[in-house]
Each structure stands twice: as structure tokens, then as C-alpha cells.
Amino acid sequence: MNIEQTDFYTQAILSIAALIGLMSFLMLGQSRLLRLIFVFALQGFLLTLTTSLAAHSLHNPHLYISAALTLILKVIFIPWMLRREVLHMNIHRDVQTLKNKTFIMLGGASLMVFSYYVLHPIVQTTAPVMLNALAVSLSVVLLGMLLMISHRQAVAHVVGFMSIENGLFFAAIVATKGMPMVVELGIAFDVLVAAVLFGIFFLHIRSSIDSLDVDLLNRLNEIEK
């Protein structure tokens, strides 16, 4: 089925899926923390757009509430909190050098291909838009994991974790045409609690090793040797 024959909702979902995938790649290659947080906020905004689009075209008004929650939490509150943390720690000028940046980017690309490969047999029978949206969201999940592995700052780990959640949320919106309200409120609350918990973790890591660079946690071993 060609894209010209699909309806406007499908086209918009496909475009947003492509942009969300791009945002994950941008996060993977980012070496400055403030820009990483900004790209994360952009991804959240795209997610808000998806949700409100689904609410509009599927006539599902409770999705607007979910969109508003996404906007408040993932576009405004969490980026603001992370940004304040970074500025407070005075690490926004540090350029975090990634080891093997090329390998990481290539790894990300192959993860994307892998997720297409994995999902291809599952959705043979459904519409092609499902295949694409699910493959993009699976690859957003995998790229978020790669982001957590490859970066060393704890802030980057949090952003990776949250972007995994973004991928799952996108898949849920597209696949189920809107989850029940209870589930969505639960997820939003979980994200909020996670954000607060991460704030406390930052405080503890910082007070024990004076930095948010998690590689320094290995140092205790080396002293004993």
C-alpha cells in the first residue's frame, strides 16, 4: 500500500515516528548534557503531538488528558529538573568524550535494522503502519539502552531511561488506539516518582563521590588492590 492511499492520520503518525527515531539518534551522538536534555524534551513534545493527534482523529477525548500529562511531565518538568541539576552541579560546560563514537552510531543503526527484522514476521498480517511504528518504538527502546551503556554521566543514564519509556509509550498509543485512563495515569505517576527518585540518587552519588560520573564508582576497587 502506498503512502498516498493512506489517510492523513497514518501519514502523520509515520512522519512523527520517523522524527522520534531521529531524536533517539541525536541523543546517542550528543556529547553536551544540556543539548541532550533539550533533544529529550523535543522527543517528549513529538509524543504529545502523537497523543493529541490520536485523541483528535480517534474521537477519544480522554487522550487529551494523557497528552497534557505528557506535555507537563516530559516536556516541561523533567527536562527542567535535569537542567537545574546540571547547572547546579556546574557540569554543563564539560564535554563528555564518547569512546568509539563511530561504533556507537553504527551500533545504533544496526539496532534499528535489527528491530525491523525482528518485527517483520509478527506484523505481516496487519497494516504496514503498525510495522513501522512498532519497529521505530522498539528501536527507540534499544537506542535508549545503548545510550545508558555508552554514556558515563548519571544524568545521561536518566535521559536514556526516560527515552525508553517514550518508546514504549509511543508503541502503546499507536497500537492500542489509546489505553484505558487508569493505565495512563499510572504510567504518568510512575514517571513522576522515577524522576523524584533519580533526584535523590543524584544527591547521594554526588555526596559520596563528588561527581555524577559513574565510572568513578569503580575506583574503590583499585584502591584496595
Add this chain to the structure above:
Amino acid sequence: MNWLIAILQGALFIILAPLLAGWLKYCKCHLQNRKAPSLLQPYRDLIKLSNKQPVVSDQASWLFITAPYLIFSATALAATVVPLVVVDLPTSASADVIVMVGFFAFARFFLALAGLDIGTAFGGMGSSREMTISSLAEPAMLMAIFTLTMTASTTNLSGAIAHVLNEGLVLRPSFVFALFALILVAVAETGRIPVDNPSTHLELTMIHEAMILEYSGRYLALIEWASQLKLMLYGVLIANIFFPWGISETLNPKDLGYGLLAILGKLALLAIFLAIAETLVAKMRLFRVQEYLSFAYLLGLLGMLSHIILEASR
């Protein structure tokens, strides 16, 4: 009749180019709290320069004097390929988009040679930088354009625009990527702010100005005019490929008038965006330019891939 309109369209392109540059400067001055020169100032500059006696170094070869004419005519020929107010003209049917990129490469080749010809340090430096940047920008531009041509299944620019126009509003992921890639490439190729600063002669980081530092009089006027033409060409390319609505498909005067109004409006809007971007963004270090252009290439590649993966029939 067709040929007449094609020639008129080309002439319109060449005549309007300084006006676009003037409008861009006007917007930029207002954004930066400066008093803007008149919109017609670029025309006055061109007239003033062409009345002056050119000074040519006695070290210069014939290449130095012929290069401005070659550059200007190659850019003007490229302008005739791009549909401005009407699609389906004989000039755009005889040459496709790859020829247009070829014209750009031709003009750039002679500009770089002219920069090297005099033998000053600045000229050679500018030429080397220009070649470095263009060797990275050209693949990115071709990637973005191939995305369009694969969608329309023709490399003919007016055919592709007509295809996009007739299809109506279709949101394509690949076009979003191609649009961003083409904007990034256009900024790099026309020497606008994050890559090169067009409004200075006195920086070690200049690229375009370094090559033409030795030119004066009518030669300088021709080169300036050609670079204004190139800016307008990229603007028209972006406006007409991705937002083709308003362009005329027939030759009757009413449609042509609407087409002219539409393209003027689109270019004015695009210039405002460019002025805002130039005011907000600082110039990049030269060694960061390759990162910028490889990002443009990545976007072009993603556009092509998403055309194949997301949009192709299965």
C-alpha cells in the same frame, strides 16, 4: 510562446535576485536594532561597481578576467532550469536537476581557480576551504534531491514539482528529512552565517570573500550578482519543491500573476526565517563545519531510507 516565457522567467530570476538580498539585509538589520539600508541598495551597489574602473594585478592571467563571466553565466543557466512561476517550460524540460548541480560545480571550479590565480595567501586559503566544504555539501544535496526524484520517479525538476503539486497534501516522512537536509546544505553553499560570514572582508575565517578579495569593478559586480542569484536559487528550490502550492501550471496571464505573487510571498517568508536564524546562531569554527555537513548528509540519507522503508509499496 513557451520559449519567450522561459526567457522572461530566467530574466525575472536574474533581476529579482538583488532584491531578495536587499530584503534579507533589511530583515536582519531590523532584528539587530540597526537602521536598514533601502531595499534597492544592492542594485545601487551593482551599478556603482560596474561603473568603476576595475583594477587587475599584473600577475593575473586571462583566467582571472574570464572567470566572472563564466561564473555568472553558469549560475544564470542553472537559474533557467528551476521553475519560478510556471512549471513545464522547454528550458526545464531540456535539463534536469543533476545538470543544475553540475552548473553549480562548474561555477565553483572557476571561482576556486580565480582565487588561486593571483597567488595571494588569502585566495588560496579561500579556495581550499571552499572546495573542502563543497565536497561535503554536494553529496548531501544530491541525497536530498534523490529522495524527491525517487518519489516523483523523474529527475526533471518541473516534472517532480508538478507531481508533488498534483498529489495534494501528503505528509511524507522522507520529505521532512530532505527539507532539513536541503536547508542545511543551502546555508553552507550560499555562505550564510553558521558556515561563512557574508558581511565581512576582514576575518581570517572568511571563505567566499577570501577568494574574491582581489576583484574590483565590474568583475566584482558580476560575482556578487552571481552569489545573490545562487541564494535566490536555493530559496526557490526549497520553496517550490516542498511547498509548491501557488505555482502556475498553465500559461494564461492570471495564473502567471498568481504564481509570481506566491513565489514572492514564499521567498519573503523564507528570508525572514533565514534572518532570524542568522541573528540567533553564532558562526561555527571551520573544523566544526564537517560535523554540520555530515549531519546534513545523515538527514538526506535518512530521508532516502525512510522513503524506501516507510513509503514504498509492499
